[in-house]
Amino acid sequence: MISLLDYGAGNVRSLRNAIHALGFELTEIERPEDILKAERLIFPGVGAFGAAMERLHRLGYVEPLKEYLAADRPFLAICVGLQTLFEGSEESPGVPGLGVIPGQIRRFAGQGLSVPHMGWNSVRLERPSSLFAQYADEKFYFVHSYHAVPSAENADWQLAITDYGQPFLSAVQRGAVAAVQFHPEKSGAAGLALLRHFLAADEAAGSSIAVPRAADEQTRFAKRIVACLDVRANDQGDLVVTKGDQYDVREKSGDRDVRNLGKPVELAARYFDEGADEVTFLNITAFRDFPLADQPMLEVLKLASERVFVPLTIGGGIRAFTDADGRHYSALDVAHAYFRSGADKVSIGSDAVAAVEDYLARGGVKDGSTAIEQIAAVYGNQAVVISIDPRRVYVDSPEATRHAVVETATPGPNGERYCWFQCTVKGGREGRDVDVVELARACEALGAGEILLNSIDRDGTGAGFDLELIGQVRAAVGIPVIASSGAGCVEHFAEVFAATGVEAALAAGIFHRREVPIQAVKSYLRDQGIEIRS
Template sequence: MGVYLLDYGAGNVRSLVNAVNKLGYEIKHVESPQDLLKAEKLIFPGVGAFGAAMVRLHTTGYDKALKEYIESGRPFMGICVGMQCLFEGSDESPNVKGLGLIPSTVKKFNPATKSVPHMGWNSAALAQPNSGLAELNHDGDEDTRYYFVHSFAVPASKAIQDWTFSTTTYGDETFVSAVRKGNVFATQFHPEKSGWAGLKVLRSFLSYNPQGNGLANSTQPHADASSIIPKDHLTRRIIACLDVRANDKGDLVVTKGDQYDVRERATEGADVRNLGKPVELARRYFEQGADEITFLNITAFRDIPLHDLPMLEVLKRTSESVFVPLTIGGGIRDLTNPDGTVIPALQVAGEYFRSGADKVSIGSDAVYAAEQYYASGRQLTGQTAIEQIARVYGAQAVVISVDPRRVYVDSPQDAPTHHVIPTKFPGPNGEQYCWYQCTVKGGREGRDLDVYQLVTACEALGAGEVLLNCMDKDGTNSGYDLELVADVKRAVKIPVIASSGAGCVEHFGEVFNQTGVEAALAAGIFHREEVPIEQVKSYLKKEGFDVRGMGTGL
């Protein structure tokens, strides 16, 4: 079958190719507008900004070719920005026209009432019955959550009810999460990142046998989408984190340290603690219901060219069997190849995206970027890695990883340049206040910058998510630092992931209840199988939280 993929050059399409292959189909890349003449089915995934995608289509001639393809009646599937391009335009890029197929405009979510981007697993309420080109909601409510990651969406309205296939509610806004009419089907969510439920959506499109002649062939009854107001079913995400390091033999292993010490014993000659192989562990966590997988590369690999970095191969292999979002952290900065060639951070990130990553996590360089931001009088230069990656791939692709430690003070006046908060846990000398010092170089060096200053600066620079660690809590199994997490959650409007300290299922409930964060991450307790992911999900569900089920496979 002539299934083709239109990739305009941004983001992770490897996972989509792997998902199609997993379903038993081959897919070919479109290399010129003329290739669309050969396609029997076409998938158009989009990542990043609406304007960048449409400019690319306009300058390459794909815009006209796409319209001609759709008018021919052959099946078309758009994903994320690939769906948004079907509309007349977007507030994200007001001066750039869309394909104009659907008479509406893409709008930005209201950040005054919720975190933006909308990031995570949410439900889709059908506005048309399932049949034909694509199907949603296969296994019941719990197991049919789909993965969304976007700041802009199309508001549900009666004016486009003949196009609206499903709607989703985020906070106080209901938007179109899928469109379907005639031979056209598109989703705002990412089916290739939506686990088994998403793979079934892809399978329904790939197995569809087209009949009729294009858009005019649409006889399904349509509900008024603006009157369908489903509940916001955005789930709390449970993320498995894998610290990956080369051991003394040069093999990549998943490790976990006590206060960042990853060797078995504090004696000379002890090898790196080995808790498993990264690809195998990631697959296990996907099958157990992890909502995302995060790889943190804690080996520098300084003398290896970019294209030979071992973590690229880890991502490629993982994305063959893991169909949830993958984040890679460590080394997302300007690199120098052994031949002296300087590789910009944007290019480094692009290599990881093409290898299967959906997000990159920036640690030390985020601290340096924040310091530059304040030194310049809060000016955006466009030169930081955060700004450049967010501009090309979207804010949702940039995570900042924060490694802070507590500094106790007697009063706020003792740290006048920092964000000081009261604490219920006094310091060693009875101090009632503290601030959180940012660190770099894996926690080895402290900086004169606090967490509040860091996260607000990085949000202004364009980051889309905060991975909030805590050096004082790492490896303690005593629970998350709720004071730190709650303070950061209040400081920013982007999603926050709580990390460091989880030791039992109750700790996950505490951090969600008391701070309102969108996600919680753990590592050692999952690796050692002390607290299985399924147990965490069962507990949260019992406590009344929306969580995604494991799914039932294909």
């Protein structure tokens, strides 16, 4: 009997779907006593350390879980699940963990690292394990700001090490108890193979058990290629994937219907098969009502998570709402519905601009009222992506504006040599008196874990990413940045990685129309010496 300890945090639907795709059945832990009945127990961890421990205590799971672990029964923990096995975490000072493994969980810091550690990284095995009988040389998907530190006290637990500025424990195992910091259900074939070995109790891998790497061999962190699907209802009421030119998604001639480039689930599955490292859904239908009534989009997430085993991000409508009956829902309620439907991250757009305007008006004081703060507190910073839609505003000199400017290689219409990047709302239709550096830094301070950086000027042009914009934001924040808008050929991807150092690059139309296949991008990047996931 394989049992899943779902304590109500984040996206565990994808883990369920991965297990079912491998041909196994699951039972759910519904009461504390169910834990001790399990034959193989999986403990998924999504979110913040303190929130996870609070839920375990509230549900009465802590003591039976400790008893199960003490009996050395088959157990696999994932991400924050691994961290809870330790004594405590800097993420939640004063909150004790399960205390099974000696040591504290520490935050990544220093050495110019983007935090969270978000993306695909390889592991270095310290000893053989049937969990890694296949694909040990492949990369796995990590998304975390805190890590377990290898030490002499936990040496007997150390299974795999990954390097990100410093070495950290990416897998632990002692006897039948194991845990991984990465998400196997989001790690493609490599992650599914690891899950299969645990679920099948595959102790007979024999000669296929992976050989540990040399102790001085550094693991490698990959740049990510993200496929983006702009989803909206067409005039017939069907959800379609579309793509606009400067945000105009209607055909240029004829009946001017919404441009239809495919069905969301089928296209997402195609991108997974073609090697996309992540898939992002942006629901660009204007929400005139309550977003949780948008059942078709929730259904898209549910169906996509059955076929796509890399991270899924959803954007659109992540804000507080009051429905037609007067019932209020917080942004956290909306995000929770998306997570439970299969999303791994939520993307906040226009509401982030409003949140930052209020934050700056308060003198840069956090008050817990923003969607960014509320979602990050429960699900962790890594669950919150900020989608920024800036446009160029040209000025004659830096003194002509209070905003952060760049000296541009593409002068303005009157020969202006400087510009600043104005943040917009409502799909780029309305500009605000906030520049992109202000917004990005404020969102990071409020708790966001990643920036999705678009460009109204470059969107749909195929002229390449706006390197001046991206370089300015990359230098301003310490969280990962996804470059978006303007990709037209494989060279543009190599250019943005080399020139700006961003962690990921996103494209939409060129992938939808098969003008530039994802594998062509990856092959070119590999030839240029840029680390990617095969």
